[in-house]
Amino acid sequence: MNKYVLILISLLLSLSSISQNMIYDRLDIDQKVDSVLNLMTLDEKIGQMTQAERGALENQTDIAYYSLGSLLSGGGSAPASNTQQGWANMYDDYQTIALQSRLSIPLIYGVDAVHGHNNVYGAVIFPHNIGQGCTWNPELIKTANQIVAKEVAATGIDWTFSPCIAVPQNERWGRTYEGFGETAEIQKIMSGASVEGLQTSDLSSPETILACAKHFVGDGGTTNGVDQGNTVVTEDILRELHMAGYVDAIDMGVGTVMASYNSWNGQKLHGHDYLLNDVLKDELGFEGFVISDWKGVDQVHESYREAVKRSINAGIDMVMVPDRYIYFISILKSLVESNEVSEERIDDAVRRILKQKFLLNLFEEPFTDNSLASSFGSDEHRNIAKQTVRESLVLLNAKNDVLPLQKNNQKILVAGKLATDLGSQCGGWTISWQGSTGNITEGTNILNGIENIAGTSEIIYSENGDNNEDADVAIVVIGENPYTEGEGDRTSLNISQEQVNLVKKVKEKGIPVIVLLVSGRPMIIGEVLPYSDAFMPLWLPGTEGDGIAEVLFGDYLPKGKLTHSWPKEMAQIPISFGDENYNPLFDYKHGLQLFPTAVNSEELLPYAAVTDIQGNAIYLSLTDYITDLDYSSN
Numbered sequence: 001m002n003k004y005v006l007i008l009i010s011l012l013l014s015l016s017s018i019s020q021n022m023i024y025d026r027l028d029i030d031q032k033v034d035s036v037l038n039l040m041t042l043d044e045k046i047g048q049m050t051q052a053e054r055g056a057l058e059n060q061t062d063i064a065y066y067s068l069g070s071l072l073s074g075g076g077s078a079p080a081s082n083t084q085q086g087w088a089n090m091y092d093d094y095q096t097i098a099l100q101s102r103l104s105i106p107l108i109y110g111v112d113a114v115h116g117h118n119n120v121y122g123a124v125i126f127p128h129n130i131g132q133g134c135t136w137n138p139e140l141i142k143t144a145n146q147i148v149a150k151e152v153a154a155t156g157i158d159w160t161f162s163p164c165i166a167v168p169q170n171e172r173w174g175r176t177y178e179g180f181g182e183t184a185e186i187q188k189i190m191s192g193a194s195v196e197g198l199q200t201s202d203l204s205s206p207e208t209i210l211a212c213a214k215h216f217v218g219d220g221g222t223t224n225g226v227d228q229g230n231t232v233v234t235e236d237i238l239r240e241l242h243m244a245g246y247v248d249a250i251d252m253g254v255g256t257v258m259a260s261y262n263s264w265n266g267q268k269l270h271g272h273d274y275l276l277n278d279v280l281k282d283e284l285g286f287e288g289f290v291i292s293d294w295k296g297v298d299q300v301h302e303s304y305r306e307a308v309k310r311s312i313n314a315g316i317d318m319v320m321v322p323d324r325y326i327y328f329i330s331i332l333k334s335l336v337e338s339n340e341v342s343e344e345r346i347d348d349a350v351r352r353i354l355k356q357k358f359l360l361n362l363f364e365e366p367f368t369d370n371s372l373a374s375s376f377g378s379d380e381h382r383n384i385a386k387q388t389v390r391e392s393l394v395l396l397n398a399k400n401d402v403l404p405l406q407k408n409n410q411k412i413l414v415a416g417k418l419a420t421d422l423g424s425q426c427g428g429w430t431i432s433w434q435g436s437t438g439n440i441t442e443g444t445n446i447l448n449g450i451e452n453i454a455g456t457s458e459i460i461y462s463e464n465g466d467n468n469e470d471a472d473v474a475i476v477v478i479g480e481n482p483y484t485e486g487e488g489d490r491t492s493l494n495i496s497q498e499q500v501n502l503v504k505k506v507k508e509k510g511i512p513v514i515v516l517l518v519s520g521r522p523m524i525i526g527e528v529l530p531y532s533d534a535f536m537p538l539w540l541p542g543t544e545g546d547g548i549a550e551v552l553f554g555d556y557l558p559k560g561k562l563t564h565s566w567p568k569e570m571a572q573i574p575i576s577f578g579d580e581n582y583n584p585l586f587d588y589k590h591g592l593q594l595f596p597t598a599v600n601s602e603e604l605l606p607y608a609a610v611t612d613i614q615g616n617a618i619y620l621s622l623t624d625y626i627t628d629l630d631y632s633s634n
Helices: 003-013 017-026 029-037 042-048 084-098 129-135 138-153 184-199 235-242 244-251 273-283 304-314 325-337 343-359 370-375 379-392 422-426 446-453 497-507 546-552 622-633
Strands: 050-053 070-073 108-111 212-216 256-259 289-291 411-415 458-462 473-479 513-518 534-539
Touching: 029 343, 042 050, 042 325, 042 343, 050 325, 084 108, 084 370, 108 343, 129 138, 129 184, 129 379, 129 534, 138 184, 138 370, 138 379, 184 235, 184 244, 212 244, 212 273, 235 244, 273 289, 273 304, 289 343, 304 325, 304 343, 379 546, 411 446, 411 497, 446 458, 446 546, 473 497, 497 513
Parallel strands: 050 070, 070 108, 212 256, 256 289, 411 458, 411 473, 473 513, 513 534
Antiparallel strands: none
């Protein structure tokens, strides 16, 4: 035998671990995935398809014992030390256990970082998506998401369930603020930018995390805006309106897609083989993996076994269990052993999951990169959030020369409890699932922001507007308390009578009144408009209240434009751009780009407006209202 052949055989038989690693490094991602998949047992594969909530673990050693593929923190699920370092330590502890499994497959850890790393105290909180949409600035939103990714990565976490690219069609829906706006147009502009910011072009970079486009598909179109309800539309409308943003997200390489709770024409999305397999994976070419929503599989059928069977066969690759993970694993294994779910379907799901883990470089770098800690919650990051706030504000209307405020020699009254409520200006999905009022994290509330840049002007705060001192101008902050999902579904979006009375009381002082609205959606404001001299929705701006003040004082001109048509009355909801007989109070894309003055103002919208008590009609003057009452009584 040729001596060179003998030498080669000898080398192959005595490959050192270093040589093996060199060969392994030369494999492409798909080959690496297959090399791991070929070593896996059925139990290990099913484990990779399982995502458990950290708080539901019966024992932390279960991570390795069941070869769990993923953990998540639900809203408000945090370590005892809810800090950047506390999260990093928690993540590394879980990852250490995962690497003790037979094949040492690392975990992927998911959180709802939907407007910043919003579970973590001290993180920078950006405006919710409805505000981000009103910037109409995809480059800014890409940069904002780069900041989010960096802060999430600083805690070790490698996956966010974001962006939400729902297309809300009814403002009664409690998740309206999670979408960028009411049209496919704004979703397409923002979805790809968000994914690019989170993932960039290289998921292996330590500053990037995996994105998740959600919720596929039609979640914003349910009848009457009922959360998790039924979306009754044709396939053409489903594709043109609700699916359009997903095409851009997929083109940008989004690694995961979350199935939606809603039904489409009566069939639950979690069990929808046509939409998940035929459309999403085959037609649209989605190569990542599909994650279920929280217990979303359970809703497919009253029998849990049947629900798991239908969902996995329909294309769900990883199941957010989130609590009964041991039971789920036993059910899915039984389904495979009885040939009700094929091994090919299991292999496809696991291959998709492993690929994302390899792209994230988790096999090589499974632990937290501590070099990112110093930038967490930094001024640099807060400045990007502040710019997002500035550009998200929409000046709906203003009388001449009311804005900007003067930094010097003015006495400014600020009223309304929301002016000092950081939790309310952050909204839901902040520190806890539903969000909460008060000083829930680090940040600048609206009042403090005004005080910070007021110069020599005197700021007087009165929560209820009772103030006997003379003032030159007043700012009244009204709006909603935090909520999310079904807890935020409403039958009425009228401003509360208490808040209407507050605006009236302040206006009776005979001074200009600027009304700021903190809310997750357009609201019925006809009873407030006659008593306001300027009206500006702030949406849910997050932790950087300075950005609001900087616009009020004229450091920056208003730039935001509506991504929702603003309804005149409850009877008009749902209202969307392109409707027949479209006649909102303020049009889609409306927003003043200058402060009106006697010099530059031309044709402003009619300013005075009032609704009846039920919010069922709007009148452009009190005279019209009285006339209609007289007519009705006849």
